[in-house]
Amino acid sequence: MKKRYSILFAILSVAIWLPIYAINIPSTHLVSPTWLAKNMYNKLLVIVDTRRADEYNAGHIPDAVSIPVNSMMENRNGIPSYVASPDKIIKLFRQKGISNNSYIVFYSGNGRATSFVASTREFWTAWYYGLSNLAVLRGGFNRWKAEKRAISKVPIMLKHGNFTIKEMRLNTIATLPYVDYAVTTKKVQLLDSREPAHFFGRDNDPRLAKHGHILGAKELFIGNFSKKVGSYYEIGNESYIKTIFKKAGFNFDKPIITYCNTGYYGSGSWFVIRFVLNYGQTALYDGSMVEYSKMPNRSVIK
Structure with a gap:
């Protein structure tokens, strides 16, 4: 027994x-x-x-x-x-x-x-x-x-985690001085992830003090990275994404700063560059155009 x-x-x-x-x-x-x-x-x-x-x-x-x-x-x-x-x-x-x-x-x-x-x-x-x-x-x-997988409406019983910050990847974030460096030296590429209307200043977003884009930036709308499959969209594969970047005039011998209005769209561009294309020299400007448009002595171009 x-x-x-x-x-x-x-x-x-x-x-x-x-x-x-x-x-x-x-x-x-x-x-x-x-x-x-x-x-x-x-x-x-x-x-x-x-x-x-x-x-x-x-x-x-x-x-x-x-x-x-x-x-x-x-x-x-x-x-x-x-x-x-x-x-x-x-x-x-x-x-x-x-x-x-x-x-x-x-x-x-x-x-x-x-x-x-x-x-x-x-x-x-x-x-x-x-x-x-x-x-x-x-x-x-x-x-x-x-795909007809299980869906729940039941709230889960949350367990308490013990997360602590052991390191911070500071090179993941682009600060305003780094953006200024990109504009001045042209040694860093600027990727504007918004729609063309925003890029060319034809929008009326009230959060922006000035409308248009950062001097020297290229426009590459975040929606271009997705492919429609039935009722959903999914991020394309490496070959698909690489072709889009090539057509937009980006190269991978200089770092790339991504931005949008508030860091949402820019995060998508950062993700596909960093992981789908496996290019580590990229950072997100999280303040993006809401911050940049309010800063004195910065050129916003239409």
């Missing part, structure tokens, strides 16, 4: 610990719904829904936690898009069950060509604060639904 209980205990121990294992994240940091379904019950995995809270409540991927994208941003001096402070990120990540050994998959709705930028903005923030085991769900929630 004692031997039987010992065997049963051993079996239960294996069952309890089996879901904890290292996960292989692709070099592009893009994963498919099949990949997620295979790994979603690993205790180290945290699935993050970046959509609005009401969208999350209407239905989400099972066991996903809700972190709307603006939760990782903060307003300082009237600029709404700065990366959130270390204290705020530590508190948020711990509340959502994130630890330093977590694997995190971010997903958006992906019903539009630009939807994926909510995921890339949160990915960029986590990467900036030192996490590496990160991925974006290719095709997002719309692809998950299109």
Whole structure:
């Protein structure tokens, strides 16, 4: 009898610990719904829904936690898009069950060509604060639904994480002085991720003090990186993205700063450059045009 209980205990121990294992994240940091379904019950995995809270409540991927994208941003001096402070990120990540050994998959709705930028903005923030085991769900929630996978409306029981900041990837963020350096020296390329109307100053966005683009920037709309597949959009592969960059006149012998109005679209450009194209010399200007247009003695070109 004692031997039987010992065997049963051993079996239960294996069952309890089996879901904890290292996960292989692709070099592009893009994963498919099949990949997620295979790994979603690993205790180290945290699935993050970046959509609005009401969208999350209407239905989400099972066991996903809700972190709307603006939760990782903060307003300082009237600029709404700065990366959130270390204290705020530590508190948020711990509340959502994130630890330093977590694997995190971010997903958006992906019903539009630009939807994926909510995921890339949160990915960029986590990467900036030192996490590496990160991925974006290719095709997002719309692809998950299109493949008729399980959807839940049940809020999950949050476990407390123990995230601490062990390093910060400061070269991931482009500060205003670095943007000034790019404008003055032309040794750094500037990528404007917005639509042509914004680039050429034909918009009426009230957040901007001046309309147009940074001197020397090239326009490459973030929506160009997505391909429509049925009811969802997904980021194209390396060959597809590389062709788009070549046509837009970018090269990969100089660093690239990405920007938009508030750092959403720019994060998508940063992501595809850094991981889909595997080019490390890129940084996001998170203040973007909302900040730049309000700065004195800076040229905004139409």
